Amino acid sequence: MTDPAASILILDDDPDVACAAQLLLRRRYGKVATLNDPAGLAALLAGGVPDVVLLDLNFTPGRIDGAQGLAVLDQLRAQARPPAVIALTAYADVPLAVEALKRGAGDFITKPWDNERLVAAVDNALARHKPALGASSLMGESDAMRELKAMIARVAPTEANVMVLGENGVGKELVARAIHQASPRAAATFLAVDMGALPESTFESELFGHRRGAFTDAKGDRPGRFQAARGGSLFLDEIGNMPLAGQAKLLTALERREVTPLGADRAEAIDVRIVSATNLDEARLFDPAVFRPDLLFRLNTIVLRVPPLRERAGDIPALLSHYVALYESQYQRPARQIDAGALDQLCSFDWPGNVRALRHACERAVILGGADQYRYADFGLGAAAAPVAAAALAAPAPMRLGAVERDTIAAALEQAKGNISHAAKMLGVSRAALYRKLGKHGI
Numbered sequence: 334m335t336d337p338a339a340s341i342l343i344l345d346d347d348p349d350v351a352c353a354a355q356l357l358l359r360r361r362y363g364k365v366a367t368l369n370d371p372a373g374l375a376a377l378l379a380g381g382v383p384d385v386v387l388l389d390l391n392f393t394p395g396r397i398d399g400a401q402g403l404a405v406l407d408q409l410r411a412q413a414r415p416p417a418v419i420a421l422t423a424y425a426d427v428p429l430a431v432e433a434l435k436r437g438a439g440d441f442i443t444k445p446w447d448n449e450r451l452v453a454a455v456d457n458a459l460a461r462h463k464p465a466l467g468a469s470s471l472m473g474e475s476d477a478m479r480e481l482k483a484m485i486a487r488v489a490p491t492e493a494n495v496m497v498l499g500e501n502g503v504g505k506e507l508v509a510r511a512i513h514q515a516s517p518r519a520a521a522t523f524l525a526v527d528m529g530a531l532p533e534s535t536f537e538s539e540l541f542g543h544r545r546g547a548f549t550d551a552k553g554d555r556p557g558r559f560q561a562a563r564g565g566s567l568f569l570d571e572i573g574n575m576p577l578a579g580q581a582k583l584l585t586a587l588e589r590r591e592v593t594p595l596g597a598d599r600a601e602a603i604d605v606r607i608v609s610a611t612n613l614d615e616a617r618l619f620d621p622a623v624f625r626p627d628l629l630f631r632l633n634t635i636v637l638r639v640p641p642l643r644e645r646a647g648d649i650p651a652l653l654s655h656y657v658a659l660y661e662s663q664y665q666r667p668a669r670q671i672d673a674g675a676l677d678q679l680c681s682f683d684w685p686g687n688v689r690a691l692r693h694a695c696e697r698a699v700i701l702g703g704a705d706q707y708r709y710a711d712f713g714l715g716a717a718a719a720p721v722a723a724a725a726l727a728a729p730a731p732m733r734l735g736a737v738e739r740d741t742i743a744a745a746l747e748q749a750k751g752n753i754s755h756a757a758k759m760l761g762v763s764r765a766a767l768y769r770k771l772g773k774h775g776i
Contacts, residue, residue, distance in 0.1 A: 338363050338662075339362040339363055339364070339384050339385070339459055340362070340363065340364040340365075340366070340381070340383040340384050340385075341358055341362050341364065341365045341366070341383060341384065341385050341386075341387070341455065342365075342366050342367075342368060342377070342383040342385070342386045342387070342416070343355055343358075343365065343366070343367045343368070343386075343387045344367075344368045344369075344371060344374065344386060344387065344388050344389060344405065345367070345369065345387070345389040345421060346369050346370065346389060346391075346392045346393075347369075347389075348367075348369055349753060350389075350421075350444065351367040351368075351369060352367065352753065352771070353753055354367075354387060354451065355367050356746055356753070356771075357448055357451065357452070358451075358452070358455060361452065361455075362455070363662065363663065364383075366383070370392070371392060371401060371404075371405045374405060374408065375408075378412065382412050382413075382414060382415070382416055383416050384416055384417065384458075384459055384462050385416055385417045385418075385419065385455055385458045385459060385462065386409055386416045386417070386418050386419070387419050387421055387442070387455075388402055388405060388406060388409070388418055388419065388420055388421060388433075388438070389402060389421045389422075390402030390403070390420055390421070390422050390426060390429055390430070390433060391426070397426065397429075398429075399426065399429040399432070399433070402420070402429075402433070403432070403433065403436060406418060406420075406433055406436055406437060406438060407436070409437075410436070410437045415437075416462065417439050417458035417459070417462040418433075418437065418438040418439060418458075419438065419439065419440045419441065419442055419454050419455065419458055420433040420434070420438045420440070420441035420442070421441070421442055421444055421446075422441055422442070422443055422444065423443065423444050427441075427443065430443075439457075439458055440454045440457070440458060440522075442454055443553075443555075447561075449524065449525060449526065449527075449558075450524065450561055453522055453523060453524045453525065453561075453562075454522070456510075456523065457521070457522050457523060457565075460514065460519070460523075471485075471504070471507060471508065471511055472648065472651055472652055472655060473645055473648035473651065473652070474647075474648065474651075475640075475645035475647045475648050477640040477644060477645050478640070478645060478648060481508070481637065481638075481639065481640070482511075484635075484637055485508065485511050485512055485515060485637070486515065488512065488635050488637070489511070489512045489513075489514075489515035489516045490515070490516060490517065492606055493634040493635050494606070494607045494608070494609070494631065494632050494633070494634045494635070495509075495512055495607075495608045495609070495634070495635045495636075495637060496608075496609050496610070496611070496632050496633040496634075496635070496636050496637070497509060497608065497609070497610040497636075497637050497638075497639060498610070498611060498612075498613075498615065498618075498636060498637070498638045498639070499610075499612065499638060499639030499640070499641070500612055500641050500687055501612050501686065501687065501689070502642075502686045502687035502688055502689030502690055503639040503640070503641055503642070503687045503688060503689075504639060504687075504688050504689075505570070505610040505612075505639055506525055506568060506570060506610070508610075508637060508639055509523075509525070509566070509568040509570075509608040509610060510523055510568075512566070512608055513565070513566040513568075513606075513608070516566065516606065518564065518565050518566055518606055521562075521563075521564035521565030521566075522561065522562045522563075522564070522565035522566075523562075523565055523566050523568065524558055524561055524562040524565065524566070524567055524568065525568040525570055526539075526540070526558050526567065526568065526569055526570065527570050527571055528569050528570060528571050528572045528574060528575045528579075529570075529571035529572075529573075529574025529575065530571075531575075531579070533576060533578065533579065536579050536582065537557075537582060537595055538551075538555070538557065538595050539557060539558060540557045540558050540559060540582075540583070540586070540592070541557040541559060541560075541586065541592035541593060541594050541595070542554075542555055542556045542557030542559075542560050542592070542594035542595070542597075543555055543557075543594050543595035543596055543597075544594055544595065544596030544597050545596070546596060547594075547595040547596025548595065548596075551595070551596065554594075556594075557592065557594065559586065559592050559603045559605055560592070560594075560601065560603070562605045563603070563604050563605065564604055564605075565605060565606070566605065566606045566607075566608055567605040567606070567607055567608070568608045568609070568610070569583075569607060569608070569609040569610070569632075570609075570610050571610065571611060571612070572609045572610065572611050572632070573611035573612065573613035573617070573618060573623070573624060574611075577625065580624065580625045580628050581625065581628075583628060584625060584627060584628040584631060586603065587607065587628075587631050587632075588631070590602060590603055591603055607632060609632045609633075641684075641687055642684040642687045642688055642691065643683045643684055646680055646681075649679060649680045649684075649691070650676065650680065652688060652691055653671060653676070653679060653691065653695060654671075656691065656692050656695035656696070657669075657671065657695045657698065657699060657707065659695075660695055660696045660699040660700075661699055664699055664700060666699050666700075669702070669705065669706055669707055670706050670707070671706065671707045672706040672707060672708055672709070674709070675706075675707060675708050675709035675711075675712075678709045679709065679712065679714075682714055694712040694713060694714060695712070697711070697712060697713045698711035698712045698713075701713075738770070741760070742756070742760065742767070742770055742771070745759045745760050753767060
């Protein structure tokens with residue numbers, strides 16, 4: 334979920350921890366602030382209460398009782414419209430986090446966190462704080478989209494497993510979230526997992542969890558994705574990219590409705606609804622050399638097909654308007670209209686990357702467009718973008734070099750999933766140097 338109007342506060346005494354969380358979340362939400370000392374909280378709240386607060390429970394080195402964090406939690410809960418609170422805690426502080434839940438926190442995250450789990454927790458906190466729109470958040474009024482929304486409305490209240498099919502970029506995760514938000518599990522976690530990105534060596538640990546000492550780097554108990562999504566929905570994205578060995582392990586878990594964490598001697602019951610997605614065409618999906626038929630039949634009780642953007646061209650103007658406005662807000666740029674001729678060209682473009690490509694094109698136009706109205710070239714679609722590229726080359730060198738550096742840093746952070754140490758290593762600079770550059774470029 335991307336919400337440019339959402340405000341997030343990260344309250345943690347470790348600047349590195351706060352910065353890492355900020356870098357991860359600021360791409361999805363409108364305002365992500367950090368605070369390292371709870372003494373400054375009252376002044377911050379006077380300027381407006383955030384929607385979600387990520388709250389560390391200990392602020393003084395050596396203290397582990399959590400008294401400071403719980404006092405801050407009480408302060409937050411006393412607001413006229415209190416924010417949703419997610420407790421941040423080390424593995425050893427889990428009992429303290431449970432106490433925070435009893436006193437009003439909505440969730441807790443263990444440090445070091447899993448990026449997908451943290452984003453899912455914030456998304457769900459926002460869904461509770463700002464009631465979700467469900468299937469109505471799927472933009473488009475074409476016949477194909479109306480039919481899809483009607484199917485979601487019929488399927489969501491059930492416990493049936495759903496498989497979402499569609500090309501890259503059509504919005505399969507958005508469909509999965511709409512199913513979750515319109516289901517009886519809406520108040521619980523929606524957790525998305527990129528199945529194709531899970532290494533075979535850590536597949537079981539990532540999905541089913543592990544116990545301390547189960548392998549060399551297992552320094553504490555860690556819940557898997559199935560346990561983390563307990564009571565909610567587990568979205569298995571790009572499931573068609575799973576190796577057959579992983580498919581067999583997943584099938585066993587679904588058949589038995591239980592998982593056994595690595596290093597554990599007992600299985601744990603699972604309570605999740607499975608929504609899966611793939612961009613494989615159905616002929617390949619039914620090829621047993623690619624995908625196990627027994628697993629497929631477990632997953633595709635209901636099949637939803639998301640139409641590509643070229644088959645619903647009538648929805649393109651509304652999507653363009655939405656994403657241009659979103660990025661104008663995110664980058665604090667003035668509102669501008671799309672030139673009428675450019676709009677015609679954009680509507681006739683076949684959009685091979687679907688809504689994802691349209692979104693990226695809108696972001697590019699907002700950043701680079703310099704005229705009173707957006708021109709077709711601003712969107713960077715094919716040869717028509719050449720004048721923009723030429724203009725960029727003609728820009729003064731310091732501006733051009735600064736933009737290249739900023740883009741390179743942003744790409745490294747994205748590849749490192751917000752991990753400052755990994756990004757610094759990729760860029761060949763120290764952590765301190767990277768922090769200075771982050772401040773310089775306002776990243």
